[in-house]
Every structure is written in structure tokens, then in C-alpha cells.
Amino acid sequence: MLKRKMLRDMGRHKTQFISIFLMAFLAVFIYAGVGAEWRGLQKSADKFYAQANLADAFLYASGFTDEQAEAVGNIPGVTAVERRLELSAAADFENAPALTLYFVEKNEISKLYLLEGAGFDREDGDGIWLDKRFADAHNVTPGDKIGLTPGGAKLTKTVRGLIYSAEQVFEYGGETLTPNFENFGYAYLSAKAFPAPGMLTYGTLLVTADSAEGLEDQISAALDGKYGVYLEQKDHPSVSMFTNETAQHKMMGDIFPVVFLLIALLTMTTTMTRIVTNQRIQIGTLKALGFKQNVILRHYISYGFFLALLGAAAGLITGPVSLPYLFYPSMSSFYTLPEWKPVYAPAFCWVSLALVLLCAAVSWLACHKLLRDTPADTLRPKAPKTFRHGLLERTRLWRRLGFNAQWNIRDASRNRVRSLMAVVGVFGCTALVVCALGMNDCMADLKVWQFETVNRYESKLTLSETATREQTGAIIAAVHGEAVMEGQAEIRAKGEKKSCALLVTDHTTLINPTDVHLRPVTLPEEGVSVTLKMADSLGVRRGDEVEWRIYGAEGWTASKITAVYRDPVDQGLTMTRAYFEELGMTFRPTAILSAERVTEHMDGVDAVTSTAGSAAGWDDLTEAMYTMVYLLILAAAVLSVVVLYNLGLLSFTEMEREMATLKVMGLKSGKLRGLLLTQNLWFSAAGFALGVPGGLWLTGVIISFSGDEFDFPITPHFITLLISFAFTFGLSVLVNLLFSRKIRGLNMVESLKATE
Amino acid sequence: MKNAREIICFSHVTREYDTGLHVLKALDDVSFSIGGGEFVVILGPSGAGKSTLLNLLGGMDHVTSGEIYVDGQNIAGLSDDRLTEYRANHVGFVFQFYNLIPTLTALENIALTKKIVRTPVDAREVLESVGLKDHAGQFPAQLSGGEQQRVSIARAVAKNPTMLLCDEPTGALDSETGAAVLEMLQNMSRERGKTVIVVTHNEALAEAADRVIRIKNGRIREVTENPEPKAVSGVNW
Incomplete structure (x- = not known):
């Protein structure tokens, strides 16, 4: 019952x-x-x-000998080692996409995941196993032949199988932030497929071990420190x-x-x-x-x-x-x-x-x-709730407040839980909307910052590793370009070691660094400039000293930080060619920047990326973000309508008698609605005031998980605040309108009579 | 049908309320007794302590001092759990404002007793006995005041309690409906052998009672036995 x-x-x-x-x-x-x-x-x-069987550690050097591989393999706890050669090549398609070729020794570590065709065969000197997504973008199927130009040499291989790789869950697509599988991919080949077997030097050593702990020290001891980079599985870019x-x-x-x-x-x-x-x-x-x-x-x-x-x-x-x-x-x-x-x-x-x-x-x-x-x-x-006069009621201000405000202040302080709920509800709504729109802003700001402020070039020509000095000179002359040297480096200070991006500029005007306030700035000639995010993670400031080395190099170089700047997508260090050469290193351009739109294929160029294309790629990436944004806004709307409507209903039912009394006394329905609306607006204002910082905090937290490379500027746009404001208060008024009918239909006799 | 055996006995019962400012004595050293199966009327002006007396007897409140014997057991000393049991098995309440559960139908309100006592009277039978057979499926809001009070009496009776305690049962009814309700209560005593105690300020009902207890300012003023009580229908209202 x-x-x-x-x-x-x-x-x-x-x-x-x-x-x-x-x-x-x-x-x-x-x-x-x-x-x-x-x-x-x-x-x-x-x-x-x-x-x-993804490698637990990746080592890079100019070449690993059989003895070195064996020395690592003999370390207690190391279960297997395997070497491979990584080469970048242009594939023979109209857009000359970049393919990373892996010539592998055994394919026992970081094995291929076969989707179509035949399995990997280390004796097969003619076969190639191609990135499935790349193959799909170019309509390649097993059995097809594919032409490759790794470092100038011409190769033709037969596609044996289409694969995925556990090292390529996220594929870095060179210049674009989002993978466009038409432009790049990877392929696995047997070491036997290498055109000049005598010249084969394995630059990568893959290691699997029982535990990654202390592994680097042991390997370092076994190799006498003769290797460039040690990368643990968890630090692998894709992972x-x-x-x-x-x-x-x-x-x-x-x-x-x-x-x-x-x-x-x-x-x-x-x-x-x-x-x-x-x-x-x-x-x-x-x-x-x-x-x-x-x-x-x-x-x-x-x-x-x-x-x-x-x-x-x-x-x-x-x-x-x-x-x-x-x-x-x-x-x-x-x-x-x-x-x-x-x-x-x-x-x-x-x-x-x-x-x-x-x-x-x-x-x-x-x-x-x-x-x-x-x-x-x-x-x-x-017994009626005891109610003490608040401090406010004893002030002179109270008498000046007018009936509406007095009534609402009393009602709110008498119903604290209800009031709290309203404020929390609106807070949640505002925070969600601000967060959703704030993420949108971040994405848009980053795009403007990257593609309009920092990148002033129209085309970027990535030079192939084998490009000669003459070729480079010819390219620069042809596109009126500027040469830069980009690469990966390691940086360490105060006991912290990070891998980072390295940029060496040579009177470059087409890259425009920005200071911590995102204003264009000229970086000093001497010393290194470090990005703010990198400086923060290392705990260093301008004037401090850091040690760094290019990936693969063996010794460390100490430099003074002469500036801290901010970069949207690459965290690391920048220096001038003059300073770089002063340190005794050789400036080898890796890319040519040009303000012109370059479309033709030139010798010595691996790939050409246009800023417009990269910006479009960025839009694709943010597409995924929109799903989240819409979901959040929807959730915010549901949340606030539910909370505000409930709250309205609650206060309405609780105040039904008072309302009826006021109505009997001759107060018009509009005025009564005004009473409820005032309260809704007050709570909305309080919730909104708290919700904006809450939403920004939430945005910051979410953004902080987007990866170490990105530095998102979190400054809410005025329009975002305006929309959030309109959204929150609009809902508040809407809910109030839902009650107007109830107030008009309020039956005075019934409300005053009924006890239940 | 009167049972001469005395089943209810108040002995020096006092109930005080501490209002914070001063102590209010709702009942002051009250002693009386009632026999089994009697139709008892408790009379007194507003604030005399009638409802307090009924609440104490019904196990709904605690005494400040004194003893209340029901069937030889002192209920003044019972724990809350035992009091709940006592209320479930011995007491049927009839309130001035009926206090039916608004979300349950007439029949369901009565059938609710099945959840409380082991041997309830059949709900339909009781509903029929109060003349509301055709209203079984209606919600309290769909019934008139008199009908609601009859459902309330049926609910009290359905538990098959030793006594029915009625607090101003006709207070919210017109005199004609009120008389019908009172007649029903008297019949509960005469025909079913229940001890029925009615609190009222309507002097006229005294003629129909086996025993009349008059109370004022928390004290017993007079207890009279009526050897020849009139039928309620014969009372001049």
C-alpha cells in the first residue's frame, strides 16, 4: 500500500x-x-x-654495430634487441608524399599489424609493407608496385601487405598538425631490401626489457655512452x-x-x-x-x-x-x-x-x-520557522530597499538550501558554457597565433636529407626563401631532462616569435631563447643556464637563456645561426621558408606544405572538439533548465500561501512574477559571477591534457562571456515565463484553505 | 455489552510542556478509570487538556509523571518501540481532520492496516459496515467530510483494536453528519464491544455516554456514570 x-x-x-x-x-x-x-x-x-611487442626503449645514434647490439642484449633484464634503419623518402605519387621507410632486422620488436596481404618476410628483398591508411588514400592494394626515392636513389618495390604499426597510433605528419594520409605515411621493408647492403647502418636500436627502471643507465654503461637519444616507451611521441x-x-x-x-x-x-x-x-x-x-x-x-x-x-x-x-x-x-x-x-x-x-x-x-x-x-x-532579523535589516539601507528586495532577501535567507541549489545550478551551467566556448576560443586563438602571427610564410619546403648545398642555394634563389634548421633536441636543467624542438634561424623574417603576452618580438642574437612552457617545466628563467644537445649528438652544450618566448605548437629552444656556429656546430638547413606559393616539385625537396593547408588541417582537428563543445552546451542547457525550473516550482509551492495572500491583498500577477523573477535573476547573477572563473579553470584543466607541445592561450573572448551571460539569463527569464501561467491561475481560496 | 472490568486507569498523571519561557501544565495530577466496552465522553473547553489526555492514552506522547494502566500494563514506562506495538494492536485513532492518506483510495487507506496488525478485519467488510461500499475506489479528496470521517473510523476499526480514541470526530462536520458519525461510534461500543473514548466540547453528547469525564485547566472536575445512556439518535442536539 x-x-x-x-x-x-x-x-x-x-x-x-x-x-x-x-x-x-x-x-x-x-x-x-x-x-x-x-x-x-x-x-x-x-x-x-x-x-x-612494442619496444620498451628506443635508442638513436648514427649507427649501432653488431657488438653494440649484443652488448645491450647481454644486459640482465633485457629480453630482446633489434636494429633498424629509418629513412625518409618521397613516394611516386602526384603530390610526392613523404614516406618513412623502416628497414628492419628481424621484425620481432614493434611488429607489424597485418591487415591485408602477406605477412612480413625478412628474406624478401623486393617487398614492402605499407601503411594501410596511406595505401587507402592512394588506392594502393597488395600486389601493386610503388616507386620510392629515399635520398635521391630510386627504388621500386612490390606491396606485399597493408599494415598498422603500434608506433604509429598517432602519426606525426611533418608540418600539419592533423594527419593527412595523402601527404605522409610509413612503410616497413626487410633489411635485405636496402639498395646498397654494404652501406646499411642501423640508426635505431629497439629494446625490450623486464623493467624500464634504471635501463638507461645500464645501456649507457654497456654502450659507453655512445648513443644519441634514449627514449622510453612512455615518452615515444605516439604513445x-x-x-x-x-x-x-x-x-x-x-x-x-x-x-x-x-x-x-x-x-x-x-x-x-x-x-x-x-x-x-x-x-x-x-x-x-x-x-x-x-x-x-x-x-x-x-x-x-x-x-x-x-x-x-x-x-x-x-x-x-x-x-x-x-x-x-x-x-x-x-x-x-x-x-x-x-x-x-x-x-x-x-x-x-x-x-x-x-x-x-x-x-x-x-x-x-x-x-x-x-x-x-x-x-x-x-511551528512556523523562527526567523531572526538579519544584520542588514537593522541598517538604514534596508528601509530603502523596497518591498520586492526585502521580500526576496528574507525568502532567500529563510530557504538557504534552495538558494544554494539555485546558485550551484547556475554556476554549473555557466561553467559548462564558458568552458565549452572557451575551448573554442582557445582553438581559434591558437590558429590565429600560429598561422597569422608566428608563421609569416606561405610555403615551407622540407629539404631531403641528401639535399646538396647547391640544390639548397638554387631553391632559396627560386622561391626567394629563407633557410632554417629545425630538429629535435634534448634540454636539461636543475636535474630535469626534456626532449624539445630546436629552431636555428638565419636572419629569418618569415617566423615571428612572440613574447609572453603573444606580441611579436625579436629574439636576441646571443644565447638561447626558451619557450615559456619549457622554461616553466624545467623551472628556469631568463639569465639561467641550460644544457642542450641535438638528438643524436653525444656531448652537451651549456647556454645562457637570453629570452623567454611563447610558441603555440613547438616547445623548445631557438637560437641564431651566428650563435649556433659560434658554438662550433654546423648550420644545415632542413627547410626553406617562402612567402610565395610554391607548387612545383624541386630537386632536394622532400615535401612542400602550405600554411593555408596546415590551417585547414587545424580546422579538421578542431572538428573533433566541436562534438565535445556541443555536448557541453547541451548538458549546460539541460542542467540550468532543470535546476531553475525546479527551484521555481519549489519556491512557488512553498510560497503559494504567501502568493495567494498577496494576490488577495490586490497585488497584480505581473508584480508577483516580478518577485520570482527578481530572485531568479539574483541567483543567476551570483551563479554567473562564480561560473565564469570556474569555467575558465575547467578549460585550463582540460587544455592542460592536450599534450606538451601545445601552448594554448586561455583568454576568454568578450563575445564568449556575452553569450554565456545571455544564455544563462535567457534561461532564467524563460523559466520565469513558465511560471507566469501558474501565477495567473493561482486559486486564492484553495491555496489558503488547503493544509496538504 | 458493557464489561464491568476496569481496563484503563490513569494514576496521578501529569504532563508538562516546556515552552522555553515557562512550563505549561497540560495535565495536572489526573486520575480516573474506565471499564471495558464503555462509550466514554470527555468534555471540556478548549485548552483544557483533553487532547493531551487522549494522546497519552494512545501512546503518542510521554507522561511527565504518573502511570497509565491499560489491561494491567503500565504504558507510561514503555519504550518507543513498545509504544508503537501498543498503538498498532490496542489503539484505533479517529482524528478531527480525518488524516487520511490523500494518495490512497478509501479502500487502500483501510487496507493499510494489513501492514500493521496480524489479524485485521477485512477492509471491504469494514468499509461496507460504514456504508461506503460504493466509494471504495475514491480518493479522500473525492469524498465529503462525513464520508472521509467514516473511512477514518473504518480504518481505526479494521485494526481490530481494544479501544477507539476519537479526538473531536465531529468537529469539522455539520450537526446532521456529526450525529450519524457519533451513532456509528456508539454502535462500535455496543455491537463490537470496543471501548470508545470521544473527546468533544459538545455537552449534548453527555446523555449518550456510559461515562462522562469533565476536565478543565488540566484537572479532572467530575467523573459521572450514566446508568441509562440514551441512543445517539435520541439525543436532542
Whole structure:
């Protein structure tokens, strides 16, 4: 019988209960949905890495001899070593795409993942195993022949199979930020396929070991320090990029549900308190009838329990089967994995259960106090809330405030939980909108910063490794270009070591560095300039000394930091050619920048990228971000409508008598609506004021997971704040309009008579 | 049908309320007794302590001092849990404002007792006995005041309690409906052998009672036994 009572009570308060259900649903939906998504990514990647026997460490040097490989292989704990040669080549297609060729010794470490065709054969000197996504972009299938020009030599190989590589979950596409598989790819070949076997020097050493801990020191000892770079698996660009991405998703999946959970709990508290207070006489009656305390308690707790249970169950079932598939399409344009499948985790159940119990606990808190009273007390109408005059009421200002403000101040301070809920709700809404639009701003700002402020060139010609001095000179003359030397370097200071980008400029006018306020600046001739993000992560400042070396070089060079600047996409150090040569190093241009639009193919050039093309690539990347932005805005809208409507309904029901009294006294409906609107606007203003910094903080947190290379400027656009403001307050007014009908239809006689 | 055995006995019962400013004595050293199956009327002006007396007897409130014996057991000393049990098995309440559960139908309100006692009277039968057979599926809001009070009495009776405690049961009803309700209550005593205690300030009802207890300012003024009580229908309202 009490169950029927519960169901009918829920029917009476459907808006509140629907919102409790909705919030519980959304909390679990997002938690489990995003949870299944990132766990799926993680598991799929881990499986991929394990299947491929991905190297635990990568060593780069000018060449590893058999003895060196053996020395590393003999280190206790090292399970296998394998060498390979990496070469970049242009493939014989119209757009001369860049292919990274891996001539591998055995293919036992970092093995290929075969999708089509025949498996890898180390005896096959004629075969090539091609990046599947590259092959798809160029309509290549197994059996086709492909022409290659690695460093000037011409090769023709037969495609044996199409593959994925565990080292290429994220493929760095040279100049573009987003992978465009028409422009680049990779391929595996047997060492036997190398055109001049006598000249083959393996520049890369792959190592697998029981543990990566202390491995570098042991290897360093075994090789006598004769190697350039040591890269642990977790620092491999593809691995770390993907790990960061997964971490970012995990964080969003953890933060957002909390917002919904809080709203669910707040709604629960206010709704249950109100129901229990309104049913005071009913509770007294049940007690008088002889119902046991815990039967009544159980009855009221079950309201929250069942709704949260239903909501959580619905979220648990639908989240993991829907949300991941919303993310995977955009993710898969960026990353390459053999499998995209959500993964369930016991945590989903535990969190759902915790949420259900929390809701039940909140119901318990709301009604246990009332149940402690004797039945006789409970049956007596509740004494009106005692209300002390606040400090404000004793001031002169109070009298000047007018009825509307006075009434609302009293009402808000008498209903603190309700007020808090309103502010928190609007806070959440504003924070979500600001965060969503803020991320948008970040993306747009970064694009302008990178492609308009910093990059002043139109074309960038990446020189091939074998380009001669004459060729370079001819190119510079032909395109009126400027030469730069770019590369990877390692930098260390105060016990921290990082890999970073290196740029050596030669009176370059087409790259325009920016200072910490993103204003164009000229970097000093002497010493090195370090990006702000790199300087922060190393804990160094202008005037400090850092040590650095080019990837592959053996000794360290100490330099003084003469400037700190900011760069959107490359974190590292910059210096002038003059300083570089002063240090005794040779300036070897790696790219030519030109303000002209270069389309023809020139000898000595590996690839040509246009700034316009890169900017378009950036837009593609941000496309994936929009899914998130829309989702956030939608969530914000649902959140604020639910909260504000609930709040309105709550205050309306609680104030029905007062409203009726005011109406009887002759106050017009419009004025009454004004009372409610004033309160809504106050709370919206408070929530908004808190929500803006909250949203910016959230943006910062999310952005911080986007990878070490990026330096996003987080400055909200005025229009973003304006839209958030309009959105929040618009909803506030909209909700108020929903109540105007209720106020007009307020039945004075009934409202004043009824006790229940 | 009167049972001469005394089943209810108040002995020096005092109930004080601490309002914070001063102590209010709602009942002051009250002693009386009531026999089984009697139709008892407690009379007194507003604020005399009638409801307090009824609440104490119904196990809904605690005494400040004194003893209340029901069937030989002192309920003044019972724990909250035991009091709940006592209320469930011995007491049927009829309130001035009916206090039906608004979200349950007439029949469901009565059937609610199945959840409380082991041997309830069949809900339909009781509903029929108060003449509301055709209103079983209606919600309280769809019933008139008199009908709601009859459902409330049916609910009290359905528990098959030893006594029915009625706090101003006709207070919210017109005199004609009120008389019908009172007649029903008297019949509960005469035909079903229940001890029925009615709190009222309507002097006229005294003629129909087996025993009349007059109370004022928290003290017993007079207890009278009525050897020849009138039927409620014969009372001149």
C-alpha cells in the first residue's frame, strides 16, 4: 500500500522526481559512457602494444654495430634487441608524399599489424609493407608496385601487405598538425631490401626489457655512452600523445558527472524535505496507526532510492553503448587503432551504487529528524520557522530597499538550501558554457597565433636529407626563401631532462616569435631563447643556464637563456645561426621558408606544405572538439533548465500561501512574477559571477591534457562571456515565463484553505 | 455489552510542556478509570487538556509523571518501540481532520492496516459496515467530510483494536453528519464491544455516554456514570 502511496506521490511531484531521475541518469550516463570510451581506447592501445611487442626503449645514434647490439642484449633484464634503419623518402605519387621507410632486422620488436596481404618476410628483398591508411588514400592494394626515392636513389618495390604499426597510433605528419594520409605515411621493408647492403647502418636500436627502471643507465654503461637519444616507451611521441588524449577523456568523464550528481543530491534534498514537511500530518497519522519508525523511514528513503536506481541503471545501460560511438569517429580520423570498442569496468557499478546510496542517504537526512518526534508532536502543525532579523535589516539601507528586495532577501535567507541549489545550478551551467566556448576560443586563438602571427610564410619546403648545398642555394634563389634548421633536441636543467624542438634561424623574417603576452618580438642574437612552457617545466628563467644537445649528438652544450618566448605548437629552444656556429656546430638547413606559393616539385625537396593547408588541417582537428563543445552546451542547457525550473516550482509551492495572500491583498500577477523573477535573476547573477572563473579553470584543466607541445592561450573572448551571460539569463527569464501561467491561475481560496 | 472490568486507569498523571519561557501544565495530577466496552465522553473547553489526555492514552506522547494502566500494563514506562506495538494492536485513532492518506483510495487507506496488525478485519467488510461500499475506489479528496470521517473510523476499526480514541470526530462536520458519525461510534461500543473514548466540547453528547469525564485547566472536575445512556439518535442536539 505504501508503494502505491509512493508512486502517487511521485506522480504529484513529477517535475522534481523526473529531474532527480534525469540527473542520476546523466551522471552515470556520462561517467560510464566516457569511462567505457577511454577504457576502450586504453585497452585497445595496450592490446595493440602487447601484440606488437612494442619496444620498451628506443635508442638513436648514427649507427649501432653488431657488438653494440649484443652488448645491450647481454644486459640482465633485457629480453630482446633489434636494429633498424629509418629513412625518409618521397613516394611516386602526384603530390610526392613523404614516406618513412623502416628497414628492419628481424621484425620481432614493434611488429607489424597485418591487415591485408602477406605477412612480413625478412628474406624478401623486393617487398614492402605499407601503411594501410596511406595505401587507402592512394588506392594502393597488395600486389601493386610503388616507386620510392629515399635520398635521391630510386627504388621500386612490390606491396606485399597493408599494415598498422603500434608506433604509429598517432602519426606525426611533418608540418600539419592533423594527419593527412595523402601527404605522409610509413612503410616497413626487410633489411635485405636496402639498395646498397654494404652501406646499411642501423640508426635505431629497439629494446625490450623486464623493467624500464634504471635501463638507461645500464645501456649507457654497456654502450659507453655512445648513443644519441634514449627514449622510453612512455615518452615515444605516439604513445605519449595517445596517453594524454586518454587522460583528457578520463578527466572529463570524472569531472562532469560530479556536477550532475551534486544537482541530483540538491534536488533530492529540497524535494524530500518539502515532501516530508508537507506530509507531516500523514507521517503523524502513520505513526498513530502504529507503523514502526523504520517502516516509515524506509518508505521515504525508497523515493530517492528507486529513482536514483532507475536513473543509474538507465545510464549504466545506455552510456557505454552510445557515448563511445559519438567520440570514436572523430578520434579515428586522428589516431589509428585496430579496434575501437568500449570497455566496461566494475567501477561503473560501484559508482552507480554509491550514487544510489547517496541519494537514499540524502532522503534519510531529510526525514529522520521529523520521525524522531513523538506522534503527538508530529500531528501538530509545524511551528512556523523562527526567523531572526538579519544584520542588514537593522541598517538604514534596508528601509530603502523596497518591498520586492526585502521580500526576496528574507525568502532567500529563510530557504538557504534552495538558494544554494539555485546558485550551484547556475554556476554549473555557466561553467559548462564558458568552458565549452572557451575551448573554442582557445582553438581559434591558437590558429590565429600560429598561422597569422608566428608563421609569416606561405610555403615551407622540407629539404631531403641528401639535399646538396647547391640544390639548397638554387631553391632559396627560386622561391626567394629563407633557410632554417629545425630538429629535435634534448634540454636539461636543475636535474630535469626534456626532449624539445630546436629552431636555428638565419636572419629569418618569415617566423615571428612572440613574447609572453603573444606580441611579436625579436629574439636576441646571443644565447638561447626558451619557450615559456619549457622554461616553466624545467623551472628556469631568463639569465639561467641550460644544457642542450641535438638528438643524436653525444656531448652537451651549456647556454645562457637570453629570452623567454611563447610558441603555440613547438616547445623548445631557438637560437641564431651566428650563435649556433659560434658554438662550433654546423648550420644545415632542413627547410626553406617562402612567402610565395610554391607548387612545383624541386630537386632536394622532400615535401612542400602550405600554411593555408596546415590551417585547414587545424580546422579538421578542431572538428573533433566541436562534438565535445556541443555536448557541453547541451548538458549546460539541460542542467540550468532543470535546476531553475525546479527551484521555481519549489519556491512557488512553498510560497503559494504567501502568493495567494498577496494576490488577495490586490497585488497584480505581473508584480508577483516580478518577485520570482527578481530572485531568479539574483541567483543567476551570483551563479554567473562564480561560473565564469570556474569555467575558465575547467578549460585550463582540460587544455592542460592536450599534450606538451601545445601552448594554448586561455583568454576568454568578450563575445564568449556575452553569450554565456545571455544564455544563462535567457534561461532564467524563460523559466520565469513558465511560471507566469501558474501565477495567473493561482486559486486564492484553495491555496489558503488547503493544509496538504 | 458493557464489561464491568476496569481496563484503563490513569494514576496521578501529569504532563508538562516546556515552552522555553515557562512550563505549561497540560495535565495536572489526573486520575480516573474506565471499564471495558464503555462509550466514554470527555468534555471540556478548549485548552483544557483533553487532547493531551487522549494522546497519552494512545501512546503518542510521554507522561511527565504518573502511570497509565491499560489491561494491567503500565504504558507510561514503555519504550518507543513498545509504544508503537501498543498503538498498532490496542489503539484505533479517529482524528478531527480525518488524516487520511490523500494518495490512497478509501479502500487502500483501510487496507493499510494489513501492514500493521496480524489479524485485521477485512477492509471491504469494514468499509461496507460504514456504508461506503460504493466509494471504495475514491480518493479522500473525492469524498465529503462525513464520508472521509467514516473511512477514518473504518480504518481505526479494521485494526481490530481494544479501544477507539476519537479526538473531536465531529468537529469539522455539520450537526446532521456529526450525529450519524457519533451513532456509528456508539454502535462500535455496543455491537463490537470496543471501548470508545470521544473527546468533544459538545455537552449534548453527555446523555449518550456510559461515562462522562469533565476536565478543565488540566484537572479532572467530575467523573459521572450514566446508568441509562440514551441512543445517539435520541439525543436532542
